[in-house]
Amino acid sequence: MNAPRTRVQRRPVHGVLLLDKPLGFSSNQALQKAKWLLRAEKAGHTGTLDPLATGVLPLCFGAATKFSQLHLDADKTYEAVARLGVKTSTGDAEGEVIAERPVQVSPEDLARVQAQFTGPIRQVPPMHSALKKDGKALYEYAREGIEIERAPRDVVIHTLALTRLDDTTVRIVASVSKGTYIRTLGEDIGEAMGCGAHLTSLRRTATGGFGQAQCVTIEALEAMSEDERMAQLLPAEALVDGHSRVTLAAEDAARFLSGLRRRGGWADAEAVAVFGTDPQAFLGTAHVSAGELIPGRLLNPIEIQQILLNAPQTEATP
Template sequence: MSAPRRIKLNINGVLLLDKPYGISSNGALQKARWLYSAAKAGHTGVLDPLATGLLPVCFGEATKFSSYLLDADKGYRATVKFGAVTTTGDIEGEVVLQRPVAFDRAALEAAIAAHTGAISQVPPMYSALKHQGKALYEYAREGIEIERAARDVTIHRIELIEFSGDSAVIDVLCSKGTYIRTLAQDIGEMLGCGAHLTALRRTTTGGFRLEDAHTLEAIEALPATERGGLLLPVDVLVAHFPAATLAAGEAARFCHGQAVRAQENCETMLRFRVYHADTQEFLGLADATPQGQLQPVRVMAAQAAPK
């Protein structure tokens, strides 16, 4: 007899997940989705299997607003090994070049300073970037090198946490699209010895912190009825926008995609997170129009919006 079909639930919210080592972001997402029996889920930025740490998972209506985390700055703690270059830029690749390590802390700090601010990076071959519909890492595994254009990214801050001669631990705050493996390799090249990552942990993204994240094991250990208590509300993804409220009638029209007038005076061309004035439930995002109305941009589904 086949097992009964698992019922999928319409769950809306954000789970701060601490992704474990050795599993892909999608694998972690699917495990979290299974634990919550969620009908719909998505994550907010890929972490390599080597990398661990903060991976916000969006359930249900939260997926509509996940792009705001994809574009957010991110923080990492990276462990860098000097003196060896690998095929992948991390510990999982084959060593292709070894050179002596002959620099001091002052030289390392100077190299770090040189890689802070607006810089250009060439994306690594072992990445999920697509070329003609195929991920670059697939070409790399076939021994094919694809020419990649350099990309502009911003390294807001690099802090040297530990240094032991041939390895270092650094904290990095950077813009979206930054490859920490490439940053480590470039610093190693400037020091004349090469480098690769031995560990990488995402610590922040979009204002969220790793300290507030939950492991898959901890979630699974909870009774199913208590797991919802770990979810953050959908509007945490857009908390950086100013708020506006709508009376009941305007709220209903807004949820059907119509431009409406808010209870507050909303400045033209600003984006707002919109709430029902009576229930304080989140309705979606809107842009203010020259006519002083709020034009819906993203709206919570009817079943998720207040009645």
């Protein structure tokens, strides 16, 4: 007879966990595992990685979930390996082989294709993606053998490096704008070389200002104590690191948190991170127009209090 499962006592957790997503996990499976390990009440991720992809997956907890959209829109960097000469139904190693062609790629071909796919390009989103048509994900149509017409998208490949590993494999390192599909990039590169291709591995090495060196694995989290797990969390304001900064005194901070605009000598700015002085706390985001600080996404007083209560205590200097 199986022993009854112990019910996890959830609690408010606020912050960002930089997870190195393991191979074979969906982004949601990785999120739920980390949420369980932290006993967190509320969590979300900042954009999905395929189960066959590994790497940087920022997970947001509590108040940080309010700012997750900022990293959905962030530039990202990937490393991938493409197998030349073989096309699959999904553009990666999970799909069925649908075409094979001989590979005759010279160093000049590699340089030409690298230049061709650097800068602004257009991509047709793959059928095996989470994009929705009439409320249904494209991959669901694909599983039913239905092909849906997709409009091309404008994306930007900021940097691209193609390195020949052997006769039939190429390493792809690409820094890209939001909305770029690396599987599609690999397929399009293969077509431009005249032989087709599919990805055999894919790793996200950076998103926004976060890199793989900052990440923790699920295995490492499992081996930690609860306090050690909590120490892995970055504060919610880590998601707005590139914003301009405005600090408000107590009275203005209270009014700002209630949604009221504040007037001051600030320069116009589209993205502002707002902090209070008493207590010293992150309040939320805003923008400045004509000297007015206009609230955007805000923490609530309970969230701020919970964050301050859980903040590491520093000893006073005698």
